[in-house]
Amino acid sequence: MSNSATREVARRVFAREFNDATYTFKESDDELAPRYALLPTGKRANRVFFVGTLTETEDVGQDSEYWQGRIVDPDGGTFFTYAGQYQPDAASMLRELEAPEYVAVVGKPRTFEADDGEVNVSVRPESITVVDESTRNYWVVETAERTLDRVEQFENGGEYAQLAREEYDLPVENYRRVAVEALESLDTEQAESTAP
Amino acid sequence: MTETDLHTEAVEIHDQFADQLDVTVDEVSERLDTLVNEYKVPLSEARRSVTNTYLDEAGMDRDDVAGGDQHVSITDIDTPEQWVDVTAKVVELRNPDSDAIAQAGTLGDETGTIAFVSWSKSELPRVEEDAVYRLGNVVTDEYEGQFSVKLNSTTTIEQVDRELEVSNDDAEITGALVDIQSGSGLIKRCPEEDCTRVLQNGRCAEHGEGDGEFDLRIKGVIDDGTTVQDVIFDREMTESLTGISLEKAQEMAMDALDTSVVAEEMNERLLGQYYHVTGPNFNRYVLADEVTEPEQPDHEAMLIKARSI
Ligand SMILES: [Zn+2]
Numbered sequence: 118m119s120n121s122a123t124r125e126v127a128r129r130v131f132a133r134e135f136n137d138a139t140y141t142f143k144e145s146d147d148e149l150a151p152r153y154a155l156l157p158t159g160k161r162a163n164r165v166f167f168v169g170t171l172t173e174t175e176d177v178g179q180d181s182e183y184w185q186g187r188i189v190d191p192d193g194g195t196f197f198t199y200a201g202q203y204q205p206d207a208a209s210m211l212r213e214l215e216a217p218e219y220v221a222v223v224g225k226p227r228t229f230e231a232d233d234g235e236v237n238v239s240v241r242p243e244s245i246t247v248v249d250e251s252t253r254n255y256w257v258v259e260t261a262e263r264t265l266d267r268v269e270q271f272e273n274g275g276e277y278a279q280l281a282r283e284e285y286d287l288p289v290e291n292y293r294r295v296a297v298e299a300l301e302s303l304d305t306e307q308a309e310s311t312a313p
Numbered sequence: 314m315t316e317t318d319l320h321t322e323a324v325e326i327h328d329q330f331a332d333q334l335d336v337t338v339d340e341v342s343e344r345l346d347t348l349v350n351e352y353k354v355p356l357s358e359a360r361r362s363v364t365n366t367y368l369d370e371a372g373m374d375r376d377d378v379a380g381g382d383q384h385v386s387i388t389d390i391d392t393p394e395q396w397v398d399v400t401a402k403v404v405e406l407r408n409p410d411s412d413a414i415a416q417a418g419t420l421g422d423e424t425g426t427i428a429f430v431s432w433s434k435s436e437l438p439r440v441e442e443d444a445v446y447r448l449g450n451v452v453t454d455e456y457e458g459q460f461s462v463k464l465n466s467t468t469t470i471e472q473v474d475r476e477l478e479v480s481n482d483d484a485e486i487t488g489a490l491v492d493i494q495s496g497s498g499l500i501k502r503c504p505e506e507d508c509t510r511v512l513q514n515g516r517c518a519e520h521g522e523g524d525g526e527f528d529l530r531i532k533g534v535i536d537d538g539t540t541v542q543d544v545i546f547d548r549e550m551t552e553s554l555t556g557i558s559l560e561k562a563q564e565m566a567m568d569a570l571d572t573s574v575v576a577e578e579m580n581e582r583l584l585g586q587y588y589h590v591t592g593p594n595f596n597r598y599v600l601a602d603e604v605t606e607p608e609q610p611d612h613e614a615m616l617i618k619a620r621s622i
Pocket of ligand 1 (some may be wrong): 503504505508509510517518519520521
């Protein structure tokens, strides 16, 4: 595949790994340079794509509308997405959708440091669309594959694997297990739906 | 026919079967000699006959040995004036533009495609479209970096009874549609002849202000998690993907007094969906000419892999 000149790829990552990606950085001092979240499996992410179950929406804004959506993936991790006046399409989707619903989200990682010093990772959506279960299942297998690729390459180092070792104390084995659990959940679901 | 010629042939045939059969060069030579000198069979036919005998004995397929050194894949043809054998499908025949040419067109194999001509003066049997042939002793040619093969009076043409999946240069991508870019949906194109530019605010960059003709297209981005690819879906593709015809799109725009409602509706229907797209490359784009829903990946196999790491 030839690359679109400057567009950042949308990483596939399960929520539990995404929420651990608290360290962010830029490659240059330029104000407009893209900001990346460092995935604990050793890749940088400026954009993510995920599919999960929207379980709850809430307007958490004070002066103006600011919608929070909780989107859960099959291993139980939750993506927190926030859309306000600068993401009008995504905000109106969150306003109108009735949970539960399978949704696909393209968005940018954002971090926020709470008063207690804990760093929360969330997604600022570029788009939110309603999809079906087969799209969700496709995403789970695809994301497991990409996650396992990163886990396997972690040992061979690379710039961002090295950075992850320095910044985090998070064994990549955790994320292999997340992938296993996500894949197992597809088994269970399919067994249930075919049970007499 | 000299003794030396026969011996050379015998060595070549022997080499092809040395691993499979317990046969000596002398035995091969003897068979050839009988055919050529007793039965007055042409050497090429004798070679064929003897080779087939040993193929049968070894339980091998002609393709297992065919060609030896000079049998090449089409993609490997990169030098002019080489004498080679190819096994290829006639992908296309075209009308020759000169009486000197009996047939012309395109050959293809699993690795690529190449142009060919067959000269009238060679008086070769004609080949048929979609049939697969083993072509012995064709000569390669080059013109402005493009290679071709020429069939000639020494060329042997043998129809082969097998299917051949011809490779084309189309890109093939599978991923999620993560963005639909501006300039998508209901657009207007310049009505000037031979100009298909998309009007920006009612203006053609070349011909200025114009009424324009409505069209549909999508400039999308397909992303598989490791790479991104810009894809253009033309009107036909856009209509079949979205279920929105050009007529319907114009109605929608008229009702809303705004063409952007069409792109918004397309966003809602297509973003976040997975597609398998094939089509030719054009600049940084792939021009989609076939779009299908990708097969569900095998989660059982992935689970086995996940547990084994
Ligand atoms: Zn024009």
